[in-house]
Amino acid sequence: xxxxxxxxxxxxxxxxxxRIAARDRHALEELYxxxxxxxSRFLLRLAPRYDFADEVINDTFxxxxxxxxEFRGASQVSxxxxxxxxxxxLRALRAARHEDAVAQRLRDGGAEDHDSxxxxxxxxxxxxxxxxxxxxxxxALELAYFxxxxxxEIAVITGCPVGTVKARMFHxxxxxxxCLPQLGxxx
Amino acid sequence: xxxxQAWDLIPWLVNDTLESAEREELEQHLADCPHCRGELQAxxxxxxxxxxxxxxxxxxxxxLQKLWARIDARTAPSASRQPPGPRRRxxxxxxxxxxAGVMLLLVASLLFLLLPAQQQxxxxxxxxxxxxxxxxxxxxxxxxxxxxxxxxxxxxxxxTGLTVVAGPTASGVFTLGPAxxxxxxxxxxxxxxxxxxxxxxxxxxx
Numbered sequence: 066x067x068x069x070x071x072x073x074x075x076x077x078x079x080x081x082x083x084r085i086a087a088r089d090r091h092a093l094e095e096l097y098x099x100x101x102x103x104x105s106r107f108l109l110r111l112a113p114r115y116d117f118a119d120e121v122i123n124d125t126f127x128x129x130x131x132x133x134x135e136f137r138g139a140s141q142v143s144x145x146x147x148x149x150x151x152x153x154x155l156r157a158l159r160a161a162r163h164e165d166a167v168a169q170r171l172r173d174g175g176a177e178d179h180d181s182x183x184x185x186x187x188x189x190x191x192x193x194x195x196x197x198x199x200x201x202x203x204x205a206l207e208l209a210y211f212x213x214x215x216x217x218e219i220a221v222i223t224g225c226p227v228g229t230v231k232a233r234m235f236h237x238x239x240x241x242x243x244c245l246p247q248l249g250x251x252x
Numbered sequence: 253x254x255x256x257q258a259w260d261l262i263p264w265l266v267n268d269t270l271e272s273a274e275r276e277e278l279e280q281h282l283a284d285c286p287h288c289r290g291e292l293q294a295x296x297x298x299x300x301x302x303x304x305x306x307x308x309x310x311x312x313x314x315x316l317q318k319l320w321a322r323i324d325a326r327t328a329p330s331a332s333r334q335p336p337g338p339r340r341r342x343x344x345x346x347x348x349x350x351x352a353g354v355m356l357l358l359v360a361s362l363l364f365l366l367l368p369a370q371q372q373x374x375x376x377x378x379x380x381x382x383x384x385x386x387x388x389x390x391x392x393x394x395x396x397x398x399x400x401x402x403x404x405x406x407x408x409x410x411x412t413g414l415t416v417v418a419g420p421t422a423s424g425v426f427t428l429g430p431a432x433x434x435x436x437x438x439x440x441x442x443x444x445x446x447x448x449x450x451x452x453x454x455x456x457x458x
Contacts, residue, residue, distance in 0.1 A: 094316065101312035110305065123319045130323055191301050210299040215269035231260040238263070238291075241298060 078142035086134035097126055104150055107212055111154060111203070112161065124153040140221045147214070148222045151204060158200050194244050202237040205230055253277045258288050266295045390437045391417055391456040392428040392444065400449040408447055412440035427456065 078099070084092035101122060108118040128149050136145055195203055201223070208214045208222060216234075220227045253261065253274075258281040264270045265278055282288050392414065396405060409415060409428070413435035418427040428444075430437045437455075444453045 090320075097316055097319070098312055101315065105312075113306075119315045119318065122315060123322065126319050127322060130327075188301070188305055192305070207302070209263050209267050210302045213267050213269065215267075216264050218269075234263050235260060238295065238298075242294075244298075244301075 075141045075143070079136070079138060082129075082133040082136045082142060085130060086136075093126065093130060096129070100146060103212075107150075107207065108154060110207060110211060111158060117157060117161070121150060121153045121157055124157075125150045128153075141218075144214075144218050144221050147208070147212070147218075148224065151208075151222050152224075155200055155204065162200075191241075191244050194241055198237055198240055202233045202240070205233040206237045206241075209234065253281055255281070255285065255288070258282070258285065259291065262288065262292050262295050265292065266299050390429070392437055392441060393452070393454050393456050394426050394428055394444060394450060395424050395452040396426070397449040397451055404449065408444070408449075412443045413437075414440050414444070425452075 081092045105118045219230045261278045414428040415431040417429035
């Protein structure tokens with residue numbers, strides 16, 4: 066699991082932000098390479114399209130390039146960066162929602178049934194159920210289970226109270242409950 | 253913790269981010285609550301399924317180049333305004349040439365300061381002694397210390413009657429030419445080489 070970096074690397078990343086604020090291009094590249102893999106894996110889970118991941122990552126680093134000087138250490142650097150990526154991803158997902166809904170309806174017209182019960186079909190079913198969650202609930206679940214963030218970190222990343230994060234997780238869990246019997250076999 | 257609080261804490265036990273005090277309280281509740289134990293198992297299965305999902309990796313290099321293109325396009329707007337548009341010919345032409353030279357120097361220096369290391373891998377490799385297709389006539393190829401302040405570079409060029417004709421290349425090489433036809437670029441070489449921030453200065457061309 067890509068857990069939050071320990072404090073030594075947080076210090077190093079804070080120093081990178083200082084250098085970025087001073088327009089040090091090497092520092093931006095260093096941070097970019099450190100985060101690209103983590104962010105692209107996260108984003109490609111949300112939408113398996115490279116152009117989407119690319120756009121959100123570069124939007125995120127465009128903000129970092131301009132706002133690095135505003136980082137005050139109120140949170141870990143990784144949480145701050147995830148917060149920027151979260152807002153960009155949420156906006157891009159919302160913008161694509163209508164488009165995807167239309168595409169989904171078209172796909173459903175000629176969709177094949179994945180009812181073989183094998184691992185691939187289970188993944189498809191879970192992926193489909195995840196796509197049907199409201200964006201905020203899905204993102205809370207991905208941030209917790211895929212990215213391994215704590216409840217408090219997700220509250221900072223999403224700019225919500227801890228109670229809201231818990232409520233989103235609660236609703237996401239309820240909606241995914243119908244997948245659980247199948248997942249039980251994979252546990 | 254009561255049942256509802258325990259229920260809400262389960263995901264964070266599953267992803268191992270609970271504080272030890274909360275973890276202990278939750279574990280106490282779990283020992284007495286089969287309903288929460290079932291949910292714990294279900295959420296562990298969900299986490300396993302999520303992290304076992306397909307992992308597609310993106311390659312950062314091409315994306316990073318797009319980012320630099322975007323940053324360069326938006327943070328150095330003066331570069332896109334080069335060359336300056338046609339102007340009235342009322343002012344003496346060498347003054348205009350000098351002003352354009354200063355502008356070019358500013359832009360070139362800005363590009364030099366912002367030069368991405370990345371480009372060094374993608375640009376055509378070129379050494380400082382290779383010949384480059386440049387303006388005809390005499391010139392100087394020079395490399396300045398990275399820490400040389402812009403003002404100092406400007407005043408050095410003014411003193412030596414030089415102007416930036418081309419560059420910097422990805423490896424930081426500037427091509428310098430005479431600031432006006434009255435100046436002799438090659439005559440400026442000794443003064444240029446004597447400056448502590450000039451790393452390299454050689455004549456170009458015939």
